[in-house]
Amino acid sequence: MKHFSLLFLSSLLTYQLVTAFPSHASLAGLSARELEEIIPSLERRVIKPPPGPLTNTSAILVNDHLHPWKPAGKDDIRGPCPGLNTLASHGWLPRNGIASPSQIITAVQEGFNMGNDLALIVTYVAHLLDGNLVTDLLSIGGKTPKTGPNPPAPAIVGGLDTHGVFEGDTSMTRSDAFFGDNHSFNETLFDQFVDFSNKFGGGFYNLTVAQELRFQRIQQSIATNPQFSFTFPRYFTAFAESVFPLTFFTDGRHESPLQLDMTVARGFFQDSRMPADFFRSNVSWTLEKIGPGVGAVFSAHPIPPGGNVNNTVNTYTPDPNAANFSNLCKLYTDFVNVTVRGLYSDAKGVLLEALNKNLDFLFDAIKGQGSCVQVPPFV
Numbered sequence: 001m002k003h004f005s006l007l008f009l010s011s012l013l014t015y016q017l018v019t020a021f022p023s024h025a026s027l028a029g030l031s032a033r034e035l036e037e038i039i040p041s042l043e044r045r046v047i048k049p050p051p052g053p054l055t056n057t058s059a060i061l062v063n064d065h066l067h068p069w070k071p072a073g074k075d076d077i078r079g080p081c082p083g084l085n086t087l088a089s090h091g092w093l094p095r096n097g098i099a100s101p102s103q104i105i106t107a108v109q110e111g112f113n114m115g116n117d118l119a120l121i122v123t124y125v126a127h128l129l130d131g132n133l134v135t136d137l138l139s140i141g142g143k144t145p146k147t148g149p150n151p152p153a154p155a156i157v158g159g160l161d162t163h164g165v166f167e168g169d170t171s172m173t174r175s176d177a178f179f180g181d182n183h184s185f186n187e188t189l190f191d192q193f194v195d196f197s198n199k200f201g202g203g204f205y206n207l208t209v210a211q212e213l214r215f216q217r218i219q220q221s222i223a224t225n226p227q228f229s230f231t232f233p234r235y236f237t238a239f240a241e242s243v244f245p246l247t248f249f250t251d252g253r254h255e256s257p258l259q260l261d262m263t264v265a266r267g268f269f270q271d272s273r274m275p276a277d278f279f280r281s282n283v284s285w286t287l288e289k290i291g292p293g294v295g296a297v298f299s300a301h302p303i304p305p306g307g308n309v310n311n312t313v314n315t316y317t318p319d320p321n322a323a324n325f326s327n328l329c330k331l332y333t334d335f336v337n338v339t340v341r342g343l344y345s346d347a348k349g350v351l352l353e354a355l356n357k358n359l360d361f362l363f364d365a366i367k368g369q370g371s372c373v374q375v376p377p378f379v
């Protein structure tokens with residue numbers, strides 16, 4: 001009898017997990033048994049190759065009548081990225097905040113003029129870490145709409161809010177996950193953004209402000225977050241994202257040097273809103289174009305990858321094995337061999353097939369960068 005009850009309980013739990021599993025929830029890190037139970041319940045999408053570069057890369061009106069701002073609805077997902085939040089709130093991405101990698105690449109190119117190589121690398125790294133490779137969907141945050149009154153959705157969902165894979169510490173306007181909320185706009189941090197813009201940029205966010213604020217946020221995380229971690233991918237995205245407000249949130253009709261007004265900044269960071277009459281950048285921001293800005297932010301206050309240790313603040317210790325700016329092929333190889341392999345060690349069948357396809361798309365964007373060698377497909 002006891003045996004029967006346990007069996008019944010176990011099938012009930014499995015039933016609940018499968019019926020409640022959202023189509024955008026990540027399959028990363030699940031066991032072979034969980035994957036076997038969940039994958040047959042998912043609607044498999046045919047994964048198409050990603051969109052190519054834009055043919056017209058000029059500045060055009062993107063806050064237009066087809067893309068009006070609307071506040072996020074109660075079940076719409078928003079997350080830590082002000083760029084993707086804004087694209088969703090203007091309908092360049094599905095307003096519910098759940099999209100395929102191809103939809104994200106199209107939206108960041110058309111809405112903000114992000115270059116094709118940069119868009120592909122960021123999107124596929126995020127999708128491999130936080131998306132559902134079988135349904136080809138990624139959530140730009142983490143909240144899961146309830147799939148029915150009972151049972152409630154499972155706690156682990158993935159999506160860009162997931163800490164420690166793509167999302168990480170030391171953001172300009174969001175707190176570190178250690179302090180609780182890693183994705184909402186934080187007024188205290190934005191006040192600091194404004195203070196630094198006043199002190200170093202004459203009231204605007206510019207490259208000098210980006211350099212000083214990036215340094216300040218790193219020092220703050222070292223001094224206050226005992227679990228501060230600063231290795232791939234966060235080590236790279238933190239420096240790149242310091243430049244994004246200049247390249248993507250400034251109006252494309254203005255000449256360089258780029259500088260961002262504080263009201264416009266608050267609109268993007270807090271309300272996910274473009275200013276009225278906003279034109280996207282007049283530059284297609286490829287890796288080659290954005291590289292010097294990211295390099296300038298890094299070089300102002302260089303720091304090796306690493307983190308605090310022993311759960312103690314002020315113990316920043318470099319990690320000699322982590323990829324750094326001087327070895328970008330190692331970054332790719334470690335990502336595939338260590339991170340992705342670790343998250344998908346039990347992938348088989350349709351999941352394995354989808355995994356290899358997404359890894360191919362990622363490498364297609366990376367191979368233009370030099371002499372990196374592709375990691376062979378997983379078997």
Ligand code: HEM
Nearest residue numbers: 080081083108122126160167168171172173174241244248
């Ligand atoms: C291409 C796909 C993109 C993905 C997958 C992505 C993802 C993310 C994620 C996960 C974060 C949070 C990082 C963290 O705090 O740990 C972030 C931050 C950020 N993203 Fe995006 N992003 C994308 C494109 C964009 C675009 C097009 C823009 C600008 C228009 C943008 C602007 C930013 C900025 C400024 C931050 C820093 C926020 C802060 O430090 O407070 N991103 N992004």
